[in-house]
Amino acid sequence: xxxxxxxxxxxxxxxxxxxxxxxxxxxxxxxxxxxxxxxxxxxxxxxxxxxxxxxxxxxxxxxxxxxxxxxxxxxxxxxxxxxxxxxxxxxxxxxxxxxxxxxxxxxxxxxxxxxxxxxxxxxxxxxxxxxxxxxxxxxxxxxxxxxxxxxxxxxxxxxxxxxxxxxxxxxxxxxxxxxxxxxxxxxxxxxxxxxxxxxxxxxxxxxxxxxxxxxxxxxxxxxxxxxxxxxxxxxxxxxxxxxxxxxxxxxxxxxxxxxxxxxxxxxxxxxxxxxxxxxxxxxxxxxxxxxxxxxxxxxxxxxxxxxxxxx
Amino acid sequence: xxxxxxxxxxxxxxxxxxxxxxxxxxxxxxxxxxxxxxxxxxxxxxxxxxxxxxxxxxxxxxxxxxxxxxxxxxxxxxxxxxxxxxxxxxxxxxxxxxxxxxxxxxxxxxxxxxxxxxxxxxxxxxxxxxxxxxxxxxxxxxxxxxxxxxxxxxxxxxxxxxxxxxxxxxxxxxxxxxxxxxxxxxxxxxxxxxxxxxxxxxxxxxxxxxxxxxxxxxxxxxxxxxxxxxxxxxxxxxxxxxxxxxxxxxxxxxxxxxxxxxxxxxxxxxxxxxxxxxxxxxxxxxxxxxxxxxxxxxxxxxxxxxxxxxxxxxxxx
Amino acid sequence: xxxxxxxxxxxxxxxxxxxxxxxxxxxxxxxxxxxxxxxxxxxxxxxxxxxxxxxxxxxxxxxxxxxxxxxxxxxxxxxxxxxxxxxxxxxxxxxxxxxxxxxxxxxxxxxxxxxxxxxxxxxxxxxxxxxxxxxxxxxxxxxxxxxxxxxxxxxxxxxxxxxxxxxxxxxxxxxxxxxxxxxxxxxxxxxxxxxxxxxxxxxxxxxxxxxxxxxxxxxxxxxxxxxxxxxxxxxxxxxxxxxxxxxxxxxxxxxxxxxxxxxxxxxxxxxxxxxxxxxxxxxxxxxxxxxxxxxxxxxxxxxxxxxxxxx
Numbered sequence: 001x002x003x004x005x006x007x008x009x010x011x012x013x014x015x016x017x018x019x020x021x022x023x024x025x026x027x028x029x030x031x032x033x034x035x036x037x038x039x040x041x042x043x044x045x046x047x048x049x050x051x052x053x054x055x056x057x058x059x060x061x062x063x064x065x066x067x068x069x070x071x072x073x074x075x076x077x078x079x080x081x082x083x084x085x086x087x088x089x090x091x092x093x094x095x096x097x098x099x100x101x102x103x104x105x106x107x108x109x110x111x112x113x114x115x116x117x118x119x120x121x122x123x124x125x126x127x128x129x130x131x132x133x134x135x136x137x138x139x140x141x142x143x144x145x146x147x148x149x150x151x152x153x154x155x156x157x158x159x160x161x162x163x164x165x166x167x168x169x170x171x172x173x174x175x176x177x178x179x180x181x182x183x184x185x186x187x188x189x190x191x192x193x194x195x196x197x198x199x200x201x202x203x204x205x206x207x208x209x210x211x212x213x214x215x216x217x218x219x220x221x222x223x224x225x226x227x228x229x230x231x232x233x234x235x236x237x238x239x240x241x242x243x244x245x246x247x248x249x250x251x252x253x254x255x256x257x258x259x260x261x262x263x264x265x266x267x268x269x270x271x272x273x274x275x276x277x278x279x280x281x282x283x284x285x286x287x288x289x290x291x292x293x294x295x296x297x298x299x300x301x302x303x304x305x306x307x308x309x310x311x
Numbered sequence: 312x313x314x315x316x317x318x319x320x321x322x323x324x325x326x327x328x329x330x331x332x333x334x335x336x337x338x339x340x341x342x343x344x345x346x347x348x349x350x351x352x353x354x355x356x357x358x359x360x361x362x363x364x365x366x367x368x369x370x371x372x373x374x375x376x377x378x379x380x381x382x383x384x385x386x387x388x389x390x391x392x393x394x395x396x397x398x399x400x401x402x403x404x405x406x407x408x409x410x411x412x413x414x415x416x417x418x419x420x421x422x423x424x425x426x427x428x429x430x431x432x433x434x435x436x437x438x439x440x441x442x443x444x445x446x447x448x449x450x451x452x453x454x455x456x457x458x459x460x461x462x463x464x465x466x467x468x469x470x471x472x473x474x475x476x477x478x479x480x481x482x483x484x485x486x487x488x489x490x491x492x493x494x495x496x497x498x499x500x501x502x503x504x505x506x507x508x509x510x511x512x513x514x515x516x517x518x519x520x521x522x523x524x525x526x527x528x529x530x531x532x533x534x535x536x537x538x539x540x541x542x543x544x545x546x547x548x549x550x551x552x553x554x555x556x557x558x559x560x561x562x563x564x565x566x567x568x569x570x571x572x573x574x575x576x577x578x579x580x581x582x583x584x585x586x587x588x589x590x591x592x593x594x595x596x597x598x599x600x601x602x603x604x605x606x607x608x609x610x611x612x613x614x615x616x617x618x619x620x621x622x623x624x625x626x627x628x
Numbered sequence: 629x630x631x632x633x634x635x636x637x638x639x640x641x642x643x644x645x646x647x648x649x650x651x652x653x654x655x656x657x658x659x660x661x662x663x664x665x666x667x668x669x670x671x672x673x674x675x676x677x678x679x680x681x682x683x684x685x686x687x688x689x690x691x692x693x694x695x696x697x698x699x700x701x702x703x704x705x706x707x708x709x710x711x712x713x714x715x716x717x718x719x720x721x722x723x724x725x726x727x728x729x730x731x732x733x734x735x736x737x738x739x740x741x742x743x744x745x746x747x748x749x750x751x752x753x754x755x756x757x758x759x760x761x762x763x764x765x766x767x768x769x770x771x772x773x774x775x776x777x778x779x780x781x782x783x784x785x786x787x788x789x790x791x792x793x794x795x796x797x798x799x800x801x802x803x804x805x806x807x808x809x810x811x812x813x814x815x816x817x818x819x820x821x822x823x824x825x826x827x828x829x830x831x832x833x834x835x836x837x838x839x840x841x842x843x844x845x846x847x848x849x850x851x852x853x854x855x856x857x858x859x860x861x862x863x864x865x866x867x868x869x870x871x872x873x874x875x876x877x878x879x880x881x882x883x884x885x886x887x888x889x890x891x892x893x894x895x896x897x898x899x900x901x902x903x904x905x906x907x908x909x910x911x912x913x914x915x916x917x918x919x920x921x922x923x924x925x926x927x928x929x930x931x932x933x934x935x936x937x938x939x
Contacts, residue, residue, distance in 0.1 A: 029830045036731025044755045050770050104662035126666050131925035133858025139914045143676040169669050189469040197482030198459030202655045230759030233860040237894040267761040271865045286762050297757040
């Protein structure tokens with residue numbers, strides 16, 4: 001081969017190895033994808049900025065008074081205390097009703113249940129419940145739990161108790177599904193070792209599997225409470241108040257059976273008031289609500305990321 | 312899925328969980344012991360025919376009762392037969408090795424002894440596994456009780472994510488041990504020849520140990536429930552050669568007090584460490600069967616079956 | 629060193645203590661009972677909806693169901709108004725959620741570096757945690773005036789478009805996460821084969837990964853659609869139509885959906901049962917909504933199972 005043709009080959013190969021210019025199509029496509037992603041992130045950012053700019057002045061002006069006053073039709077004196085109180089109670093009651101039953105169900109499904117049709121029926125049913133719209137849970141509450149609490153404690157039955165039971169039903173599938181995943185992630189070798197020293201099923205579950213799954217279960221618990229705090233459709237169907245109501249004369253127990261409200265319900269109620277003052281109040285309420293739900297979600301996500309490294 | 316036994320045995324219903332009994336030294340550990348009422352073993356080295364009868368060499372005392380006997384055992388995963396027509400006696404306080412090519416059912420067979428296979432749904436057994444004369448697969452036998460008497464060490468060391476102390480203490484605790492736990496933990500760790508290495512860090516996590524140490528911890532854990540049989544499922548396959556040797560030395564010490572059955576892929580290990588060897592192979596139906604069982608020395612130097620000779624000389628497997 | 633006994637009991641007592649076996653059976657029974665709770669909840673939901681819906685249908689005349697609009701207090705129960713409204717909101721929502729969600733998913737799965745994934749995913753999960761009332765308020769007070777009314781001058785203060793955009797934003801994280809899971813489940817071997825042949829990233833993503841993950845992507849869209857149909861509060865706040873709505877196909881004007889209609893009835897001033905059927909219509913709508921979303925969820929789940937089976 002002559003020197004000239006060797007050089008030619010080299011040039012041809014060299015040229016072909018180098019790209020024929022920038023890959024415009026690929027860059028444009030990647031840009032489009034990035035745009036989509038940024039749209040989502042930007043929406044969140046715009047939302048937060050808009051809400052905070054609307055609502056922060058209220059908090060700055062009125063400070064603690066905003067958080068400690070009751071609902072009122074006068075914007076200057078209206079506050080969200082009853083909403084905070086109601087949401088707090090809801091968080092506690094939903095935790096009490098949903099978490100033990102949910103975790104026990106997950107333990108049953110993962111550690112005890114045989115792999116047969118009744119078990120599959122239960123699992124399918126739980127997945128379906130997870131997809132039921134929240135407002136339908138409200139109907140369940142209205143038809144079943146409202147008369148129930150009425151029979152127990154009198155009043156109209158439209159109470160924080162019936163609301164909490166309803167929301168507990170709503171988040172129950174979430175607790176079950178996340179706890180099941182946490183239990184499933186525990187390696188089989190751990191269980192084997194436990195059975196190997198002569199532990200019974202409950203001893204293995206309680207002494208080995210559950211402790212190992214606690215972080216994941218905890219994450220699920222926090223996520224479900226956070227979800228319950230943000231729900232308002234079922235509460236509205238059950239009859240939460242968003243206008244003035246008084247619980248002045250009732251003691252704490254009686255209040256459980258009387259009128260109630262929660263933060264997201266207040267947001268809904270005040271949203272429908274066109275006055276600019278109430279717009280600002282609504283935004284301030286949202287700040288309070290987001291502070292709680294976002295904090296809870298962040299803690300849960302952080303917990304989950306920390307333990308993804310474990311196994 | 313554990314197949315729990317049906318109704319309980321009536322005569323045992325009234326017995327509460329007693330604490331571990333510290334019998335005086337020397338009484339329970341002589342030969343077959345006071346339990347079975349047989350005289351202690353002397354120097355007899357029983358050889359086993361394929362039919363599983365024990366023959367003793369002349370001039371020796373009667374051989375001890377085998378602690379475990381497989382009698383016509385067939386084991387099924389669903390419709391698939393994993394091992395067939397197994398008849399093996401296991402001599403007490405000796406090391407018996409189960410060897411054979413991959414997939415011939417050695418581990419399955421081992422796990423039938425402590426009913427670990429019960430955790431898998433769809434399993435079925437035909438035949439018997441006798442433990443001190445009792446069939447472990449009788450209807451009213453509780454697998455949990457079986458596992459308290461027959462311990463297991465697994466292929467990959469799997470200490471609990473707990474402290475070293477709690478690893479050893481877990482077994483006795485779930486068995487209702489009411490005695491001095493500190494002493495029990497120490498003696499178990501000593502018997503597993505790991506006490507000196509961990510005695511200052513009992514509160515540390517068991518997972519912080521090296522592979523070999525973890526496996527010795529698992530042995531200590533298995534010993535803590537006072538079994539009389541220890542099953543070992545390829546206990547050294549995940550360990551380096553030095554740890555392997557340590558474990559083999561440990562096994563030699565342990566056999567003074569425990570009957571050891573070990574599954575191993577490593578023929579050299581079987582030849583080195585065991586007193587008896589059972590060679591299993593797989594037929595065309597992929598069911599494992601016993602080809603030959605005998606004193607280890609015989610299996611490796613004077614095998615009776617051609618298949619055995621082929622396997623131990625490395626022609627297949 | 630103390631001799632350890634070989635066994636504490638006679639070897640023959642392999643039956644175990646009755647006390648322990650009773651405890652095990654009790655534990656199992658308790659956990660099974662917990663698992664039954666979810667079945668009971670389902671049963672109650674279905675029973676309540678069907679029973680009351682039938683009650684409703686016996687109260688009203690059939691003619692009321694094809695009236696000229698949805699005005700429950702006047703006895704006009706045109707279900708078609710609501711179905712069209714729900715469809716419009718859902719379509720608008722999916723028009724937003726599909727490109728944004730899928731785009732973000734493809735970017736996260738095929739383009740993003742490990743480091744960027746670590747902060748992008750949590751932000752998407754935060755977006756998923758924003759309560760719907762907040763998005764409803766945002767739709768009403770920001771999206772509508774700032775965006776929609778600037779583009780479409782004749783859009784009213786409440787309109788279906790604003791609600792649809794809000795629901796779309798709500799659905800983005802759901803679509804993104806399910807489709808991203810599906811794409812990440814595609815084995816790397818397929819990608820390597822494609823790159824090995826000299827394909828670029830855009831080709832690999834669109835012509836290898838995307839088709840391989842198609843079951844999961846379809847599942848994401850179906851489940852997203854189901855969620856969009858089931859969303860209540862955003863529509864209740866931003867779309868107007870509280871008193872009722874005429875049949876309309878105009879996204880720039882107010883409208884009503886199945887879900888918001890339910891909220892309106894339940895939170896209206898006459899929450900007692902009359903014989904005008906307004907209260908009972910609540911459950912009829914609930915049944916229709918339940919059947920719709922349930923059907924979509926079943927189909928979506930079937931697609932999710934198909935992705936799992938492949939690998």
